[in-house]
Amino acid sequence: MKFVTYQKGKEQKVGIFYNDFIFDLQNSAKKLKLILPSTMKEFLEGGKSYMRLAQKVFKEIKSDKIKPTIKRNRVKLHSPVPNPTSMRDGYAFRQHVETARRNRGVPMIPEFDQYPVFYFTNHNAVFGEGIIEVEDDHLQQLDFELECAIVIGKKGKNIPAEKADQYIAGYMIMNDWSARVLQMEEMKLNLGPAKGKDFATSLGPWLVTVDELEQYKISTPFGNKYDLRMVARHNGKQISDGNLKDMNWTFAELIERASYGVTLFPGDVIGSGTVGTGCYLELNGTWILKAKARGENFTSIWLNDGDEMELEITGLGVLKNKIRKSKNNYSILKKKKSL
Numbered sequence: 001m002k003f004v005t006y007q008k009g010k011e012q013k014v015g016i017f018y019n020d021f022i023f024d025l026q027n028s029a030k031k032l033k034l035i036l037p038s039t040m041k042e043f044l045e046g047g048k049s050y051m052r053l054a055q056k057v058f059k060e061i062k063s064d065k066i067k068p069t070i071k072r073n074r075v076k077l078h079s080p081v082p083n084p085t086s087m088r089d090g091y092a093f094r095q096h097v098e099t100a101r102r103n104r105g106v107p108m109i110p111e112f113d114q115y116p117v118f119y120f121t122n123h124n125a126v127f128g129e130g131i132i133e134v135e136d137d138h139l140q141q142l143d144f145e146l147e148c149a150i151v152i153g154k155k156g157k158n159i160p161a162e163k164a165d166q167y168i169a170g171y172m173i174m175n176d177w178s179a180r181v182l183q184m185e186e187m188k189l190n191l192g193p194a195k196g197k198d199f200a201t202s203l204g205p206w207l208v209t210v211d212e213l214e215q216y217k218i219s220t221p222f223g224n225k226y227d228l229r230m231v232a233r234h235n236g237k238q239i240s241d242g243n244l245k246d247m248n249w250t251f252a253e254l255i256e257r258a259s260y261g262v263t264l265f266p267g268d269v270i271g272s273g274t275v276g277t278g279c280y281l282e283l284n285g286t287w288i289l290k291a292k293a294r295g296e297n298f299t300s301i302w303l304n305d306g307d308e309m310e311l312e313i314t315g316l317g318v319l320k321n322k323i324r325k326s327k328n329n330y331s332i333l334k335k336k337k338s339l
Contacts, residue, residue, distance in 0.1 A: 001058050002206040002317075003170065005040050005128070007076040014040045016054070017206050018061050021068035022075065028057045028066050040081050040207075044169055044266040047154055051169070051209075078128040080172055080207035081151050085267040087123040087201065088258055089147070089176055090116060092249040093242075095276030103285025116249035116257045118270070121176070122198035126269075132177065132200050133324045137333045141180035142303040142323065146232045146278030146311050148244050149174035150251050151207060152268040159259040164252035165224050167264065170209045173311050173319040174271045175202040180281060180302075181333065195332070203269070205317045213315050218245055223252020226315075230275045233310040234303070239283065242275035244313065 002017040003025075014037070015022040025043065029036040034053050037043050043050050060066045091097060091112070098108045134142065153169025176197065183196025218225040225245045232240035254270055277283060284300040291298035303309065305325040312318045 001054060001209045001212065003040065003043075003080055003209075004204075004206045005078045005080050005082050006070070007078065011038070012078055012082055013038050014043050015070065016058055016061060017072065018058070019068070020072050022070040022072055023057075023061050023066060023068060024070065025054065025057065028061065029053060031066055032057060032060060041083060041267055044081070044151065044153055047266065051153070076128075076130065077205055079126045079203040080128070080170075080205075081203065081267060081269060082126065082128075083267075084123045084126060084151075084269040085265045087121045087126065087269050087271075088118040088254075089121055089174075089271035090118045090249065090254045090273040092116060092247045092254065092273045093275050093278075094248040095242075095246060096274045096278060096282055099276065099286060100282045103282065103289060113248075116254050118254065118258060118273075119193060119197075121201060123269070125198060125200050127200055127202050127321075128204040129202070129320050130322070131324050132202065132321050133326050134177075134179075134199065135326050135328060136331050137182055138177075138179040138199055139303075139305065139325060140182070140333065141300075143178040143180050143280045144232060144234075144303065144309045144311070145174075145176035145178055145274045146230055146240050146242065147174040147176055147271045147274055148172070148228070148230070148313060148316070149203060149269050149271045152255075152264045152270070153266055155263060155265055157259055157263040158261070159255050159264070161223050161250070161252040161256040162221075164255035164259075165210075167255060168210055168251065169266070170207040171213065171226075171316060172203050172207050173205070173313050173316050175309065175311055175319060175321065176271060176274070177201065178279070178281070185333070202319060202321050204319050208316050216315060220250065223250035225250055228314040228316065230278065230314075231312045232278060233312075234301075235308055236310075240275070240277045240279075242277055244272070244275070246276060247272055
């Protein structure tokens, strides 16, 4: 199944996406005399029992016993999980880490291969497809990050990797927007990222349940991987090409690490981290090194006001966003205290 959160009047409602139509989950369930909630938060909190009921609804949808009423292009789609209970983002692709460090002239950090890491980002600045409004400082080397994310569907603490896949409700595309000047400035103090990351994360366009990805599954002793091509396009031009199966740390291992000593809750989101070639920070560094080897100059590419980013992952759809500059001219980069 593919779940969406869409706007209906003043409400954000959960629906099932099928054949380019959205079926309101709660209303569709009522037709079968079943009770399901109207929001994604409540649905995820219902765990396996609600998921089983949703599967019954979906069976009737596929058999054409429940008629479509909502055309996908007639409604606004939000993040499938519009208000995550928390947002963690991993660092699971060795290619991205190693290349970015090489481009900066520093060796690969050996701790990467010893344990998975993540950072917390702003779960109250989550968006779906459409406009991403940014401030002036965000446009100082504004970057995308092509990632996949999971949503936790079952409460758990100290979850071992060998059982962790059972806690995943579904998968979706993630764009971890990054303001690189702000990020690099603050991380000199060995803290963060904070302001370079906390202004926006895009998720969507829908949440895909695990069973939908069975044909792509690669079983490993450390949890499941999936053979899903990951592509990014900037203003229609493809600039990135990777694969989710290249994660060096599985989502199961990320869950094990994240749940150590703390409880994960339904609705928690965990990102994979950037796939290899999945951001301009990495790409620009590589292109600069290649240009220098040819005796040429290269001007770095970043995102600008009006630009469009399109992220696509096999089986998970296409997540499209457009950058819009805020009318606010306030800048924190210019407000530095002098001693």
